[in-house]
Amino acid sequence: MFNTSATDSVNTYDAILVGAGIMSSTLSVLLHELDPDLRLLIVERLSSAGLESSSANNNAGTGHAANCELNYTPVQDDGGISTTKAFEINKSFEQSLEFWASLAEEGKLMPKTFLNKLPHISLVFGDKDISLLEKRFAELSSHPAFSQMEYTMDHDELKDWIPLVMDGREKSEKIGATRIKRGTDIDFGSLTRSYINQIEGKESIEVDYSTNVENLQQDIEGNWYLSLEGEKNKKIVRSKFVFLGAGGGALSLLQKSGISEGLSYAGFPVSGKWLICEEEKSTKIHNAKVYGNAAVGAPPMSVPHLDTRWINGKRSLLFGPFAGFSSNFLKYGSKLDLFRSIKPTNFVSMLQAGIDNLDLGKYLLNQLTQTNKDRIETLKTFLPLVSASDWKLSIAGQRVQIIKKTASGGVLKMGTEVVTSSDGSLAVLLGASPGASTAVTIMIEVLNRCWHEKMKSSQWKKRMLELFPSLGIDINSNHEALLAIRKRNDFLLKLI
């Protein structure tokens, strides 16, 4: 560790944000909007922002709003459909839209550089899944938030919605689908860079690329000291507040921080692969994100989907993800990441989570042994007439699933979790899903937990209301407010 008594001359900031992915960049813009004088330092180990999980090549770019993701409406033991998570995610995504709309209105963000309107479709095959989809449709579409959802089993209508998917199918095949036209595809890498570009160069903002945060330590006065290692030099920086938005690197930094809240956590990496098609004869015809059902044992984010994507403005098709296993916690990380994260405090919970998730183990093993021919066979369930030579395999980002200590051992969690130190001086984002789409809501949570005095001040309250006109209103129970905020967001983000 380093000697904090000899650090009087170190650069001091109001906040240090580790990592330049969608999470840190969202928080840095929020903090800057709330108080432009705050001195912020963003530290990123790679040469630019948004190159890890937030890069458009590494994630699916779905604006997760629970329009089509069947895993957000799980089937309960009594056969009913639970919609709680779907409403929560839908509301949270609207908050992201609201933030982007406000920044766009002020000329700080250009929606067309990262956001495209795209229908979101759920697609299932066979009587059992069709019956569940019908239940989901009935539950969701009766509520204003999902009232625009359409349902069909009609092949002619489906041919209109998803012509490529319907090509070559027998009329007798049982297929059910729902559609919400107001869905989105998002280039989160581009959004991350837009956020950073918007604040970089301001007097109060510093961004250090190609700089790794090696270690961090808190002194008795509550200051955090971070040791940074750049390509040419090493330095120590200081702040009263640190956000670890380091993606897969966050767990290791949380462990190094030594805060007791970090002792309950371990991580399990799941890697991903996509099939990508750039052939215009296909990319021009398919215009939707089409989500299917997950295989038994598959983690929820491994639901197969066929997506229209815009990456750096170029239109393509993506199918996957195919899960895999690599012990890296970051795509550009080290194979030792997983092994280094195993500590006496989390070993038992990892073991327990492993025993409780044997289906996941089997699923990953099966995915690991797949050949490209197998992957094309899976794609054929979506595109019966697929031409294999049009599709190339590409490596996606890493997701580190959270394993959390419980009284009975440990549990594998599929969502994201914000961990904060008891004094609110350190906040850490762990986990993966629904991820980037809900970054704005997650960062507001960080502000409420760690900057609560400031959040109560009239200056911050006023600016929050300018950025989020629906703040404090539950749009899930206030129909008029829901319509008003959607109208504003659609207009300012050109989603009409």
Ligand SMILES: Cc1cc2nc3c(=O)[nH]c(=O)nc-3n(C[C@H](O)[C@H](O)[C@H](O)COP(=O)(O)OP(=O)(O)OC[C@H]3O[C@@H](n4cnc5c(N)ncnc54)[C@H](O)[C@@H]3O)c2cc1C
């Ligand atoms: C296959 C896949 C599909 C996905 N699909 C979707 C989707 O459709 N929709 C959606 O909303 N989300 C999706 N996600 C999730 C989403 O990509 C992530 O939740 C989000 O990008 C995480 O952002 P982040 O800023 O936390 O992490 P990252 O983007 O990974 O950024 C973390 C940054 O921290 C840096 N860093 C790490 N350690 C250090 C260190 N010690 N010092 C300095 N810098 C460090 C890294 O280099 C990196 O740039 C998907 C993810 C994957 C992997």
